[in-house]
Amino acid sequence: MELDVPRAAHQRFKWYVIGEALLDGPGFAAKYGAPDGVDQLHELWAAANLELPAEERLSSEGLGLEVLGDRAAPIVFVMPPPPRARNEAFTIALIPGTGTPVRYRAFAIERAVYPRSGEPLVFVVETDRNRRRNFGPPNDEAASDASRAAFVAAILEICDGKRAPLGVTGIELIDPAPDLQRLRATRN
Numbered sequence: 001m002e003l004d005v006p007r008a009a010h011q012r013f014k015w016y017v018i019g020e021a022l023l024d025g026p027g028f029a030a031k032y033g034a035p036d037g038v039d040q041l042h043e044l045w046a047a048a049n050l051e052l053p054a055e056e057r058l059s060s061e062g063l064g065l066e067v068l069g070d071r072a073a074p075i076v077f078v079m080p081p082p083p084r085a086r087n088e089a090f091t092i093a094l095i096p097g098t099g100t101p102v103r104y105r106a107f108a109i110e111r112a113v114y115p116r117s118g119e120p121l122v123f124v125v126e127t128d129r130n131r132r133r134n135f136g137p138p139n140d141e142a143a144s145d146a147s148r149a150a151f152v153a154a155i156l157e158i159c160d161g162k163r164a165p166l167g168v169t170g171i172e173l174i175d176p177a178p179d180l181q182r183l184r185a186t187r188n
Contacts, residue, residue, distance in 0.1 A: 006085045009058040013048035014089045014108065016176035017078050018127050020044075021094040021104040023175055025073075028094070029102050033071040041065045041078065047179040050186075073102040077148075083111040090122065090146040093155060107158070109138065109151045122146045124154040126165075129173060133165035 021028045031040050042060055049057040064079035073096040080089055089108040097103045105126065112123045121143040124135045135158055137143035138150035157163045 004085065006087045007058060008052055008056055009045075009049045010080060010083065010085075010088045012174070013045055013080055014092060015174045016044050016048055016179075017092050017094070018106040018108075019173040019175050021076070021106055022127070022129055022173060025096070025102040025104050028076075028104065029071070029073050029096070032065060032076050033067055033074045037067060038065045043180065043183065044176060045080075047176055047183045050179055050183050069096075086110075086112055091148065091151060093151065095155065095159075105159075107151075107155050109146050109154075111146075120144050124151065124158070126158060127171065130170060132169045132171045134167045134169075135163050136166045 020031070031037065034040070041063060045060045045063055058081060060081065062079070062081035064077075066077040066079075068075040068077075075096065076094040078092040078094070080092070083090055087110050089110050091109050093107045094104045095107065097105065106128070107124065107126050110123050110125060112121050113119060114121055121137050122145065124138050126133045126135065135154065138145055138154035142150060154163070
């Protein structure tokens with residue numbers, strides 16, 4: 001079922017993951033590159049649900065983590081539970097830059113709809129510390145292709161400067177540390 005409004009926990013989680021990667025690249029790499037990285041991810045999901053009324057909290061079923069490459073600066077793919085509304089992410093990709101300390105670029109492939117027809121499609125977005133850039137569907141031939149292959153191909157085109165954003169929105173990153181502290185305090 002398609003929802004009109006993104007679910008708060010799903011959105012908050014996406015912004016928490018992106019915030020952690022962009023605000024503290026080395027800490028993000030250490031946290032999710034560790035053997036208990038998936039446990040850390042589940043804790044972040046719980047923190048995203050913490051302040052919500054019971055009826056708005058979401059299960060972590062389907063939440064996944066894939067860490068590739070050098071553990072000091074890994075490529076990280078985060079798969080939230082399946083999206084059901086616009087702007088909810090299928091996958092979040094955190095790609096390390098070449099400098100030291102590690103700094104990440106944050107991409108997501110999100111659920112969307114054509115404004116006029118309401119037909120489903122997906123958008124690839126990149127977020128930095130100040131902006132969210134929407135690059136549209138991963139390719140023109142398959143506007144609703146949310147596969148890893150389509151996502152990675154679009155990221156490579158963006159990184160190579162072969163795609164320009166369709167729209168840019170100012171944003172403010174969210175640091176999940178306060179909610180993680182509150183969650184840990186409720187467990188003690």
